Amino acid sequence: MNWTTITNTVASLAPALGQALAGPAGHVVGQAIASTLGVNNSPDAVETALKTDPKAAVKLAELETELKRATLEATTRQEENQLKAQTAQRQAINTTMQAELQNGNTYKSGWRSAIGWTMAFSFGWISLILGISVFQDPSQIANVVDAIVMLTVSMGAVLGINIRHMSSERLASLGFRPTSLMDSLMTRSRGSH
The missing domain is CATH 1.20.58 (Methane Monooxygenase Hydroxylase; Chain G, domain 1)
Structure with missing residues (x-):
């Protein structure tokens, strides 16, 4: 299955989904789109649904919003983990410096x-x-x-x-x-x- 064949069609209704569909995880995005539209897991079935289902644009917009939210949450978690690691490193450095200063030998x-x-x-x-x-x-x-x-x-x-x-x-x-x-x-x- 080549999901990139419907990238432009999807992007015209949901730009972020279209971009994700063209990316390395395109097959996963394609499966999510097919599931959201309630059709078989194939680019042809999705394309047909996009052309015939009047609610397809709304469903894609909802899926795109969910994708953006999940991406934001993942980015936030990654940044939090980086901050925790930096804090732990600084605490270790601080502890080392305090022990060095308490040594008494200036x-x-x-x-x-x-x-x-x-x-x-x-x-x-x-x-x-x-x-x-x-x-x-x-x-x-x-x-x-x-x-x-x-x-x-x-x-x-x-x-x-x-x-x-x-x-x-x-x-x-x-x-x-x-x-x-x-x-x-x-x-x-x-x-x-």
Whole structure:
């Protein structure tokens, strides 16, 4: 059954139904239209009813209203679920932040750990050294930049790993089990042995 053959006929009476009939769930919409009109489940029977039944336009309008209401309800439910998920995520973040602040160590809670502070001070020194190097011997700028890039990447990697590890520990202490792609792969590989 090809319901798209009657799309234009249905759309002339109920535009939203016509559009839905042309979509991927057209056969489901076609069955609903046939049921509403009280005819066999076929495009030909629906087309005949639309041409001969004087109440067909009213029935389609009612079905279209029902379709719009159901779509609105589904969209509203989806948005509510997204808001609930966002609220739960924010509550988890808030709980983690509160536990971190209650820790009492302002240096640690302010910037996670010593590597973070070291990196911040290093960027200041790097900027100063780069400026001095440019004025003293501009030909050495490439070597200085290479050293800065290597230092920045290595400190950034250590900082990233440190932050991830500390965050996982904090979440675990609050009863949350943080998972990542690597965590799930490692869990699966351990389970298969």
